[in-house]
Amino acid sequence: MQNRCPHVLSMDELYAPTLKETPVEAELISHQLMLRAGMIRKTASGIYSYLPLGWRVIKKIEQIVREEMDAIGCQEVSLPVLQPAELWQESGRWPVYGPELMRLTDRHEREFCLGPTHEEIITALVRSELRSYKQLPLTLYQINLKFRDEMRPRFGLMRGREFIMKDAYSFGTDQAALDADYAAQEGAYRKICERMKMDYRIVDADSGEIGGSVSAEFMALAEAGESEIVYCECGFAADTEVCEQESCPQCGAPLQHARGIEIGQIFQLGTKYSEAMGATFQDEDGTDKPFVMGCYGIGVSRIAAALIEQKHDERGCIWPKSVAPAEVAVLALDGVGEVAETAATLAHKLAEADVEVVLDARPERPGVKFAEADLIGWPQQLIVGKRGLAAGIVEIKDRATGETHDAPLDEAVGYLVES
């Protein structure tokens, strides 16, 4: 079968059950569109299954996060979901953490929780083996499932009970080292947001249940955001009324108000966990000191939803190329004959040029293909029809702008590879 190439996704094989109607239980646009585009399905309240298209988006986001963590010298690990109560008793959080902590007992009646965060686990992991100042600084991270038993989970991936996060933990000798680690994470988060074309602001934040002193949140601007944020165009964000940032032209300018979705948070933990759990290193002067720690979370599955909140129109999702489930959709307006054959050839040429491509040569009406392509939100559409082919041209449509233009048949692949 011609389409049975692992490098060309074929819409007649892809499991992406789209919905024409907006599901009544979904309030948020991102939730509606991920359901309608066949990206996720609800398995239980606040618990979702990712279908192939949704999972491709998640893997793209994961890989961007991974690359930016690796680029600043962090090392990837994987920590267990099942966390023994003993470690949470050591940190003091077991009795005080609220009903959001999912607790269970094993067959021997030992208590565990499903990790909402991993400070205890990582501190216990390194405490007897990371012993010398020479090994510091060190930042370990993972991309893994997290659990939080929300009272009323809703909003799809925006606030689930089982979700995917990147969490990183830095270990340093002193406050200066922590400042450097914290700044490195902030820089990496900026790059992550930029690679995903996210419109975001950084705001001061409370440390909450995690603890520590300094903390900041990365907020994706969106009308459906749960928090009001105040910021200046120069990038400064605060609770004051005018910009207090000193070295920018907007200094003293009135601040702007918007709504934001928290997609990441970075914390200076200091010695809260290392002191409570006895995690020390031997410093250059021979004395034992507690690690000065930071922790840095970013919501991988939440980012997928936040991107849709920020980038959509009445027809569907508008994915940036870097996280789209595929970069180009080749739409064959006829499912058979020369049109379908040409479309398949173009799709294979794109795949050979390392463009992620999906081919829609189903026996459906053109209107159905256009509507689904816009709903799913492929960044570029390459439209192959009978009339155009007779004139030696195909149509290229940019999903974000809606602009279309004709391209000579033999130049279309080159154009899409470049763009």
Next chain:
Amino acid sequence: MQNRCPHVLSMDELYAPTLKETPVEAELISHQLMLRAGMIRKTASGIYSYLPLGWRVIKKIEQIVREEMDAIGCQEVSLPVLQPAELWQESGRWPVYGPELMRLTDRHEREFCLGPTHEEIITALVRSELRSYKQLPLTLYQINLKFRDEMRPRFGLMRGREFIMKDAYSFGTDQAALDADYAAQEGAYRKICERMKMDYRIVDADSGEIGGSVSAEFMALAEAGESEIVYCECGFAADTEVCEQESCPQCGAPLQHARGIEIGQIFQLGTKYSEAMGATFQDEDGTDKPFVMGCYGIGVSRIAAALIEQKHDERGCIWPKSVAPAEVAVLALDGVGEVAETAATLAHKLAEADVEVVLDARPERPGVKFAEADLIGWPQQLIVGKRGLAAGIVEIKDRATGETHDAPLDEAVGYLVES
């Protein structure tokens, strides 16, 4: 800093706390070596954290499995760890599944389990949306955490309570379709094993708690294997005393006995779950029929342990190149000066040639570096010393054979890229 290149792992930054002594709690060689090489650490009984080197191995295995699943047209999804009891009541397994099933209740007293397998979830996922025979066959898979509350977990990753598996589920119209899906999975599993240089046999198996009729296990041959298996050199394996395979030279030959570690199992489920849960499609003749299903599991984290059981010596792990945490270790016998600089240059050249490389230029004695390189098990070692450099040569050591040879300085990278 010269070594701060994301493409060259540096041993002075890598978090890989090696142990000189064999941990007393570890009975199996694979468990001992993964602890000693700083690849895993125990967080609780049967629950492990993966350190950077161990996690690199797991990601390699995952990617091999993913590529072979994609190559036979399977589509990757991700299903929740938290599974609602209702679905297990529908299939009838909730009351009968033993204490290995980890159960918990949420804040609203609703019952859940931590998935040991996902037949219920996947059947519920597709049952109202995969409706036409035209959409079949379809195979969905995931690579995800699984949970099984073992009575006495031990043996490290070989039998944990939280572990990583690939599980695939096929949906077809009839037995012939199931036979084809089952054969495709068997073929993919063979390729997976071959890419990892696994010495394995396929044996008939019981279906156990999963259910269904036909089932086979993929067994890695290893002295520490938990099962005795009987097989003929022709590949046939059975309970009989002589080979009953008809079309091979060894036919009628006495069977051999060995021990095996189960690394994968494939099942023909038939209609057990689709009938119990009302998951039907409309066939070509217009009638509703239950899906004819298969399920196919392979133990990702267990494979890491099984590979060590099969490939090690008294000095440590012997990883095949395809799953090693890096392909080449460049050992600088001096941590400073020309030796260290040449080693760093060679490491960067290897990285530029897309070879995964680790550089050991720590201020340690050569004996320590040799011992750790053998313990971790890098497939190739490139050894740079003062005396060799004076003569314009470096030494290349193959971990598996122990063979070494000298190479001119300017040919070493080329040799390693080729090999």
